[in-house]
Amino acid sequence: MQPAVMSVQKSATPSAGLYAELMAHAAGLPNDELFAQMIVSQTGGIGALPPGLGLNEAEFSALLSRHFPGMQLVVRHAGSISDPRALERDDVLELLRDHLAGRDESERWMAEIVTTACMANDHLWQDLGLWSRVYLSQLMTHNFPVLAAKNIHDMKWKKFLYKQLCEKEGINACRAPSCQVCTDYLKCFGPEE
Numbered sequence: 588m589q590p591a592v593m594s595v596q597k598s599a600t601p602s603a604g605l606y607a608e609l610m611a612h613a614a615g616l617p618n619d620e621l622f623a624q625m626i627v628s629q630t631g632g633i634g635a636l637p638p639g640l641g642l643n644e645a646e647f648s649a650l651l652s653r654h655f656p657g658m659q660l661v662v663r664h665a666g667s668i669s670d671p672r673a674l675e676r677d678d679v680l681e682l683l684r685d686h687l688a689g690r691d692e693s694e695r696w697m698a699e700i701v702t703t704a705c706m707a708n709d710h711l712w713q714d715l716g717l718w719s720r721v722y723l724s725q726l727m728t729h730n731f732p733v734l735a736a737k738n739i740h741d742m743k744w745k746k747f748l749y750k751q752l753c754e755k756e757g758i759n760a761c762r763a764p765s766c767q768v769c770t771d772y773l774k775c776f777g778p779e780e
């Protein structure tokens with residue numbers, strides 16, 4: 588098959604054409620569908636991921652080659668800038684890397700991408716550019732199963748990850764003795780729309 592070359596420009600809406608093109612090239616590996624959603628959203632100006640989904644140029648190129656062979660996207664990566672939240676970022680990344688399923692090498696890219704989205708301000712599925720929270724729950728369960736299984740009360744995923752970091756450090760940042768009696772309950776649970 589001849590490589591499909593698409594230059595990616597920012598547009599106001601996600602491209603059904605780009606999604607169809609990506610899925611036509613999908614390798615049938617874990618995470619193909621999730622990566623396709625993220626790429627389409629990012630190029631459509633939806634979500635908070637930067638060009639390349641937060642991966643460096645070499646990593647993003649490897650992701651494309653592996654998951655969408657024959658598909659080439661011209662993506663303008665931003666130059667490296669100093670990150671004032673680097674320590675926080677490292678902690679989130681380490682938490683995810685410590686819980687990889689170990690089934691597919693794409694899990695390492697997924698850990699980087701989820702970490703990048705954690706630095707943004709909306710619900711995690713929205714920041715990732717996924718099409719619903721259901722896909723985020725699938726992402727967590729497939730890529731970080733032991734960690735995801737700890738979210739037994741279906742806490743909002745970004746809140747859940749940060750609570751894991753607090754517990755790891757032995758910090759209890761919560762004001763209430765339990766979630767059931769906490770006035771912030773809806774900030775941690777409740778719908779993520």
Ligand code: SF4
Nearest residue numbers: 761765766769772775
């Ligand atoms: S609901 Fe309250 S107690 Fe439970 S994790 Fe959130 S802030 Fe902490």
